[in-house]
Amino acid sequence: MLSLKEEILLLIQRALRGDETAYQELMANYYQRIYALIYQIIKNREETEDLVQDTFMKAFRALPDFNPQYAFSTWLYKIAYNNCIDIIRKRKLKMISLDHPIREDENQSPLSSEIENEEPSPEETLLFSEKQKHIQKAIEKLPEIYREVILLRHQEELSYEQISEILCLPVGTVKARIFRAREILKKALKEI
Structure with a gap:
């Protein structure tokens, strides 16, 4: 059985050969984590969605330059983080307070306060x-x-x-x- 790192490296190799399914699998594996990271910085759902898409587009374009010695997740996080910094600089966004945690709708409690106990x-x-x-x-x-x-x-x-x-x-x-x-x-x- 392959380790997660080996599975990711195989997906990257397939993606580099033009396998669309591999791109989709890579995106599915990391979408939620990248979304959460970007949302924590940007605090705007629409901009977060756009930045997530932009992050994956940049990552897939730069995939031939990915160094397999490093974790793919770290490389992807760095691209996402840099995208956030770029958008903050370009638009001079003000950070929204961390008092407003992620909510699915107004009547729901913050996701950060829900625990499985x-x-x-x-x-x-x-x-x-x-x-x-x-x-x-x-x-x-x-x-x-x-x-x-x-x-x-x-x-x-x-x-x-x-x-x-x-x-x-x-x-x-x-x-x-x-x-x-x-x-x-x-x-x-x-x-x-």
Whole structure:
């Protein structure tokens, strides 16, 4: 049985030979993660959809340049992240508050506050929801250099090395920023 990395490399080889199904499979494998990353930065569904499509188009055009020594996901995240930075610079977008988590509709609770647990009590649910709001507010108040590494590390669950590649920073700098961000968050959350 092939590892995930080997399966992805085979899909890339097929895509390079013009196999449309391989392109579709690659996109299906990474669509949700790329969407989530872009949405966390852009906070606008329409622009996120456009940027996701643009990310995959750029990635597929640049596929011959992909270096298989690196993780495909990291390479794709970097393209997505750079797209976000480009659009922010071009349109001078203001970041929307992290107080507005992803919702499917207005009557639904934020996706970030939903947990799969063995029937939590209403009190537990309320406490968790309040805690999430406090955490989101604290993250929102972080300087951007700390906020971006915290989101990539804890929301996208990327390794230090992957974050380093995406942000073009030394691994030591990434670790230092994450450490500093956690310290700021701990202090902010203690006061609540």
